[in-house]
Amino acid sequence: MHPTTLFAIDGLLTEEEREIRSTVRRVCDRDLRPNLTTWFEEGAIPARELARQFGALGVLGMHLEGYGCAGLGAVSYGLACLELEAADSGLRSLVSVQGSLAMYAIWRYGSEEQKNEWLPAMAAGERIGCFGLTEPDFGSDPAGMRTSAKRDGSDWVLNGTKMWITNGSVSDVAVVWAQTDEGIRGFLVPAGAPGFTARDLKHKVSLRASVTSELVLDGVRLPQEAMLPGARGLSGPLRCLNEARFGIVFGAMGAALDCLETAIAYAGEREVFARPLASFQLTQEKLADMALELGKGLLLAVHLGRLKEAGTITPEQVSAGKLNNVREALEIARTCRTILGASGITLEYPVIRHAVNLESVLTYEGTSEIHALVLGKALTGHAAFA
Numbered sequence: 027m028h029p030t031t032l033f034a035i036d037g038l039l040t041e042e043e044r045e046i047r048s049t050v051r052r053v054c055d056r057d058l059r060p061n062l063t064t065w066f067e068e069g070a071i072p073a074r075e076l077a078r079q080f081g082a083l084g085v086l087g088m089h090l091e092g093y094g095c096a097g098l099g100a101v102s103y104g105l106a107c108l109e110l111e112a113a114d115s116g117l118r119s120l121v122s123v124q125g126s127l128a129m130y131a132i133w134r135y136g137s138e139e140q141k142n143e144w145l146p147a148m149a150a151g152e153r154i155g156c157f158g159l160t161e162p163d164f165g166s167d168p169a170g171m172r173t174s175a176k177r178d179g180s181d182w183v184l185n186g187t188k189m190w191i192t193n194g195s196v197s198d199v200a201v202v203w204a205q206t207d208e209g210i211r212g213f214l215v216p217a218g219a220p221g222f223t224a225r226d227l228k229h230k231v232s233l234r235a236s237v238t239s240e241l242v243l244d245g246v247r248l249p250q251e252a253m254l255p256g257a258r259g260l261s262g263p264l265r266c267l268n269e270a271r272f273g274i275v276f277g278a279m280g281a282a283l284d285c286l287e288t289a290i291a292y293a294g295e296r297e298v299f300a301r302p303l304a305s306f307q308l309t310q311e312k313l314a315d316m317a318l319e320l321g322k323g324l325l326l327a328v329h330l331g332r333l334k335e336a337g338t339i340t341p342e343q344v345s346a347g348k349l350n351n352v353r354e355a356l357e358i359a360r361t362c363r364t365i366l367g368a369s370g371i372t373l374e375y376p377v378i379r380h381a382v383n384l385e386s387v388l389t390y391e392g393t394s395e396i397h398a399l400v401l402g403k404a405l406t407g408h409a410a411f412a
């Protein structure tokens with residue numbers, strides 16, 4: 027029995043949602059899976075080519091309405107994230123940052139001119155965007171950011187450094203959040219703006235099939251029209267994070283599912299003490315526990331997707347999904363790794379790659395500790411962040 031059959035997940039999906047899932051899976055199998063080991067080992071991906079491919083597939087900003095976006099439901103978007111992350115978290119990252127962070131920020135807060143200039147080309151994957159919130163000294167606490175934007179006549183002048191920025195050096199536009207005398211505001215910084223540089227971060231052990239960069243803004247002069255008019259204060263970027271965190275609720279389960287499928291197949295073929303590994307009680311208990319966590323995580327993901335489609339989902343519910351599903355996916359990846367024994371430490375199987383990728387997923391988009399504190403605040407009424 028396939029692990030998802032146990033919970034009859036497919037019965038919760040519409041025919042269109044199942045079709046979208048199959049289409050994304052087919053493209054992953056045909057075009058992405060054969061290259062994953064090389065991209066991971068070399069720590070390099072053909073980001074432009076992938077963006078165009080994802081654009082043609084229709085997954086970039088697929089949950090947004092208008093401006094060349096498909097306007098599909100949250101569960102469809104989640105299932106696309108699940109299939110992409112079943113291939114590699116880095117590929118889901120490329121798509122989430124483009125659609126849920128950069129495009130969403132422009133879609134939600136941008137002027138009509140900004141939307142028309144950027145969104146259709148970004149949906150097609152012809153232009154890439156990134157989202158610069160984190161700084162070297164301010165990750166979990168973005169309210170303290172030092173990047174500043176100061177008025178100079180009718181222009182703005184930006185100074186500061188953003189760190190750990192996915193898609194940074196391959197982007198045509200960076201959504202940069204900065205302190206102004208009217209609070210935190212968002213700016214669209216085009217690649218090539220004088221004073222703006224992006225440098226890739228090397229020596230990553232996790233999320234190697236993803237571009238991660240430092241952005242430096244050294245007196246970057248921008249016109250008033252570069253500011254996102256609709257975003258004021260920290261809630262601007264945090265609302266974008268809710269979108270990307272939602273995709274991760276599904277995505278993490280994709281990585282977990284790929285690990286579990288691999289471990290079940292391996293345990294069926296591998297003989298130890300003259301019997302298939304799958305026939306031992308300890309192995310079966312591991313598999314049963316993992317199937318339970320996977321099923322519960324998928325049910326939670328679909329439930330949150332339906333709440334999002336109904337427009338009633340809350341940030342705390344997204345935090346609950348991100349915290350639970352990434353934590354459990356990482357646990358599943360580590361346990362599957364034990365089932366594969368020594369083979370589990372090689373890239374011949376996807377399990378160790380998913381496990382090390384999930385370490386990043388546990389940290390970005392709000393660490394597990396931050397999401398626990400969000401839930402703690404909701405449960406007790408006391409904020410324990412500071």
Ligand code: TGC
Pocket residue numbers: 118119120122123157159160165166167168169192259260261262264265267268270341390391392393396400411
């Ligand atoms: P706090 O005072 O609680 O809130 C400030 C304002 O923001 C509002 N707010 C939210 N709004 C929408 N959604 C949310 N999730 C929100 N959380 C808070 C809040 O109501 C308030 O609004 P207003 O109108 O009263 O001003 O803020 P705080 O400074 O105490 O911080 C709260 C905390 C710690 C939860 C927040 O700072 C946080 O979430 N920190 C984690 C930072 C984070 O997640 N960074 C991610 C960077 S992007 C990234 O990692 C991309 S990786 C992508 C990839 O490669 O896939």
Ligand code: FAD
Pocket residue numbers: 123156157158159160162163164165166167189190191192193233238386389390391392393394395396410411412
């Ligand atoms: P810190 O905030 O320094 O946290 C260190 C530790 O302290 C963590 O365990 C944390 O949970 C804990 N901690 C912090 N505050 C508290 C507290 N109040 N109570 C208890 N424990 C606490 N950012 C972007 O803006 N855009 C991107 O595209 C992006 N992409 C990323 C890609 C990758 C591969 C990675 C790894 C990160 C990316 N990030 C991005 C940054 C990511 O969002 C931050 O790393 C994350 O928010 C945590 O910040 P930090 O690394 O500075 O850790």
